Amino acid sequence: MPLIGGLVMAVLLGYAADLGAYPWCGFVALSIGALVMAVFHGMRGAFWLNRVLGKPIPVPVYAHRRSAGCGSDAEDVHMAAWDDEVIEEFRAGEGRVGGPFAGYDLLLLTTIGAKSGLPHTKPVMYLRDGDRLVIVASNAGAPRNPAWYYNLRAHPTVTVQVGAELFEADAEVIDAGPERDRLHLAMVAILPALAEYERTAGRIVPVVALTPRAPGGAG
Missing domain, CATH: 1.10.286 (GTP Cyclohydrolase I; Chain A, domain 1)
Incomplete structure (x- = not known):
């Protein structure tokens, strides 16, 4: 291009x-x-x-544009195209993504649209907490939670792919309390930029725990 x-x-x-x-x-x-x-x-x-x-790249500018109501549609369309590329690479490589994403723990999260009822898949970073997979709704410091967060609030049964393994999981939103703080700090330890995102967003960033429905899922 x-x-x-x-x-x-x-x-x-x-x-x-x-x-x-x-x-x-x-x-x-x-x-x-x-x-x-x-x-x-x-x-x-x-x-x-x-x-x-969660890389420390100056993306909060986009968050300010979103809060001002500027350019959100164009940005979302472009980001959807980027998502599609990494999803394709993830699936082709059974979870392996090269380039700048090599070495990071990524999963594919498929939620059901809260309004549309259609499936939506997003690549998301995660960490393990026992049998659970933990993700955060940081949305790069934007003032609003990402769309997948509202989807799983409406439909908490989600589909997850880790590596070559595909399974259903129950999504539990943890948006306050000691457990949320512990898990968020664990994510911040891996990605320090998350702390800045929470400050920029002006909101408490929710944590979501994904528990596989079948024993051994995400093992």
Whole structure:
């Protein structure tokens, strides 16, 4: 995409500068176009990476845009495309995701839409707490919980994939009390950015415990 964007910009800028008289303009325009597109897509990719992994990338800007009601639809569509890519890689590799996600514990969480009744799958980081898998509804510091949180509140039976294993689980929302604090601190120990997300969001970030319905699930 950056190269295509650079080529398009090269044509436009090159035409305006008259390539016949200034042949170096094409190279300059191509370089500028490629750089602009690379930065643009890099920022989008950084946002998605932040949402999934909790990396300390300056994503709170998006949270402020959401709280101001700006650009949410476009951002959500783009993030859905990123989600689809990592979900495809996750399933093809039976839970193994390469690149910047290598080494992180990811699961695929499928919830039933609270309003639509349709299944929705999201890649989410997790930690183990005994037989349970623990996830947090940080939403990268946005003031509102992620959509999957409202889905599992309405339909607490969810489908989870860990590695190549697919199983049903019961989702328990833990939004207050000592257990919530203990589990949240355990996640913060792995991903320190979660503490900043809670401050930025201005809300208590809920913790969700996923308990497999069948013995040995997620084992």
